Amino acid sequence: MILDAGSPDRGAFARPFDICIVGSGPAGMTLARSLAARGFDVALMEGGSFDVTVESQEMYAGEIVGLDYMDLDVVRIRVFGGCSEHWSGRTGVIPAHDFLPMPQRPLAWPITKADLDPYQPEASEIFELGLAWQPPDLALPQAEQRFRNIQFRQSPPVRMGQKYRDEIAANPRITAAINANLVDMRLGPDLATVTGAVFRSYEPDDPGFTVSARVFALCLGGFETPRMMLNFNSQKPAGIGNDNDLVGRYFCEHPSREMALAIYTHRREIMQDNYAPTPEFMEREGILDFILRVTWRDRAPKSLADSLKGALECATPFTERLGARIRGGPRDCLWGGDEEFHRLHDPDAYPSGTVWMACEQSLIRDSRVMLAEETDAFGLRRMRLDWKLDEIDYRTMLTGLTALGQHFAEQDIGRIRIPDWLLADNPRLPGGAGAVHSGDWNGGYHQMCTTRMADDPREGVVDRNCRVHGMDNLYIGGSSVFGSPSYVNPTYTIVQLALRLGDHLGAVLPAGGVVGEVLQ
Amino acid sequence: MRSRRSLLKSAMMLALGVSAGLPAPAAAAAPPVRIIRQGKFFLVNGWVLTAEDLRKLRLL
Numbered sequence: 206m207i208l209d210a211g212s213p214d215r216g217a218f219a220r221p222f223d224i225c226i227v228g229s230g231p232a233g234m235t236l237a238r239s240l241a242a243r244g245f246d247v248a249l250m251e252g253g254s255f256d257v258t259v260e261s262q263e264m265y266a267g268e269i270v271g272l273d274y275m276d277l278d279v280v281r282i283r284v285f286g287g288c289s290e291h292w293s294g295r296t297g298v299i300p301a302h303d304f305l306p307m308p309q310r311p312l313a314w315p316i317t318k319a320d321l322d323p324y325q326p327e328a329s330e331i332f333e334l335g336l337a338w339q340p341p342d343l344a345l346p347q348a349e350q351r352f353r354n355i356q357f358r359q360s361p362p363v364r365m366g367q368k369y370r371d372e373i374a375a376n377p378r379i380t381a382a383i384n385a386n387l388v389d390m391r392l393g394p395d396l397a398t399v400t401g402a403v404f405r406s407y408e409p410d411d412p413g414f415t416v417s418a419r420v421f422a423l424c425l426g427g428f429e430t431p432r433m434m435l436n437f438n439s440q441k442p443a444g445i446g447n448d449n450d451l452v453g454r455y456f457c458e459h460p461s462r463e464m465a466l467a468i469y470t471h472r473r474e475i476m477q478d479n480y481a482p483t484p485e486f487m488e489r490e491g492i493l494d495f496i497l498r499v500t501w502r503d504r505a506p507k508s509l510a511d512s513l514k515g516a517l518e519c520a521t522p523f524t525e526r527l528g529a530r531i532r533g534g535p536r537d538c539l540w541g542g543d544e545e546f547h548r549l550h551d552p553d554a555y556p557s558g559t560v561w562m563a564c565e566q567s568l569i570r571d572s573r574v575m576l577a578e579e580t581d582a583f584g585l586r587r588m589r590l591d592w593k594l595d596e597i598d599y600r601t602m603l604t605g606l607t608a609l610g611q612h613f614a615e616q617d618i619g620r621i622r623i624p625d626w627l628l629a630d631n632p633r634l635p636g637g638a639g640a641v642h643s644g645d646w647n648g649g650y651h652q653m654c655t656t657r658m659a660d661d662p663r664e665g666v667v668d669r670n671c672r673v674h675g676m677d678n679l680y681i682g683g684s685s686v687f688g689s690p691s692y693v694n695p696t697y698t699i700v701q702l703a704l705r706l707g708d709h710l711g712a713v714l715p716a717g718g719v720v721g722e723v724l725q
Numbered sequence: 726m727r728s729r730r731s732l733l734k735s736a737m738m739l740a741l742g743v744s745a746g747l748p749a750p751a752a753a754a755a756p757p758v759r760i761i762r763q764g765k766f767f768l769v770n771g772w773v774l775t776a777e778d779l780r781k782l783r784l785l
Contacts (some may be wrong), residue, residue, distance in 0.1 A: 607763065607768075609773075610766070610773025614773055620778070621774055622773075623771045623773065628771060
């Protein structure tokens with residue numbers, strides 16, 4: 206069943222569950238379905254409703270003090286189904302070499318791609334990808350082995366809240382609630398066992414209710430999971446799971462934006478090419494991973510009059526067009542004038558494109574989610590984001606774009622222009638740092654690594670099984686546990702990890718077992 | 726309005742001036758062309774070009 210936490214129906218939670226999962230996004234919903242299929246009693250708690258509401262979304266507001274970022278209350282969506290309700294559907298599998306340490310990536314995952322591969326078919330089925338497995342790289346003629354020509358898969362996209370709502374409602378093993386806001390977690394006398402999670406609805410003066418379970422899983426995303434753990438400090442002053450001062454640290458995004466212009470020498474048969482560096486190129490250049498997506502520019506033509514006006518200024522062959530661009534020629538020469546004009550008569554003759562780049566970010570201890578002074582409607586401190594990048598991040602961007610430019614020139618595909626801000630002596634992503642927040646799009650809506658996975662509790666918040674170090678029965682699902690971020694869109698990996706966590710809990714939680722006995 | 730040939734000439738002078746460490750002409754109408762050699766490639770005002778490109782553009 207799915208009930209409203211503000212209704213009397215919430216009495217259904219006045220019994221112990223096998224597991225209490227907080228958050229109904231791709232991680233939480235996948236874990237709930239996985240464990241229910243194994244016969245466990247699952248409480249699935251969602252702070253939002255079936256649709257976006259102001260009162261729910263407002264819980265996500267916070268401060269930005271580091272690199273500019275998108276507004277915190279719009280970059281995530283707090284509804285049943287979580288961020289699957291607004292994702293693009295682009296999926297990929299993190300390549301094997303991105304799990305491993307390198308000199309330029311000293312902190313890596315404690316698990317490998319092989320640990321997640323068994324979950325590809327089920328994850329692919331959830332996202333309706335057609336192919337069960339990641340397709341191989343495409344052939345790529347090149348003078349040096351700099352790039353892989355990779356393929357992404359596209360989900361319709363699946364909205365998990367919509368796809369699984371009826372199934373969850375009909376599942377006798379799942380008791381789900383919407384409008385159930387986690388406001389506290391209570392620990393036992395050993396301070397290593399969670400005994401209950403406290404929830405409140407949006408009703409004024411709601412005293413709240415406690416869900417008891419043998420195991421708890423926080424599946425709230427890369428921002429909200431650490432915010433909650435840091436806020437729950439009545440029994441542990443530094444917060445739950447934060448004995449080593451790591452909760453919220455190592456915040457990573459995929460630094461990304463439209464980076465460059467491309468003009469082509471000939472029409473491309475493929476609308477989009479995706480270039481990622483080979484491991485050898487990464488190693489040789491000492492850079493991190495990235496993806497360069499070169500997209501054929503497909504724009505609606507301007508009116509004939511406007512096109513002709515621009516064309517009179519700009520109708521020139523490739524070399525002279527290039528020359529005009531180099532010298533800062535008429536602004537519309539590339540995107541307006543001749544391109545649009547010739548598209549009307551010969552759309553294949555004047556091709557151009559854009560280069561979008563997303564990078565693996567370096568793990569920086571002081572790039573972090575903290576608590577702000579201001580509190581939300583439940584008295585919990587809001588988040589403060591201090592996003593940082595390092596020299597290697599900018600060097601990765603510049604090296605990657607330069608290599609793409611060289612590849613385009615070598616193969617006479619076209620020519621690439623690197624943006625001025627990246628060529629500066631001390632580059633910074635456009636949008637400034639801590640000055641005036643512009644909401645510039647410098648990331649991929651991907652918040653990762655804030656409770657990262659590591660075998661050593663001094664390097665990460667959760668172990669290889671997603672259990673919080675130092676806690677017997679608290680687990681985390683979602684992108685906050687990523688050991689490092691790769692460049693790949695994270696949702697597919699989030700679901701692989703949730704399926705793996707379901708397997709793990711299914712093995713260590715035999716029906717009727719006692720938490721303290723089976724999880725040690 | 727200056728002709729393309731005039732602009733190109735100014736740009737070439739600027740390019741030569743940059744490489745020779747000379748001050749840019751004060752009355753230049755076009756932005757300076759900054760050429761940085763990168764192995765067999767050239768970074769020209771942000772564009773990654775070949776030597777053949779530069780010859781066609783009369784920048785080399």
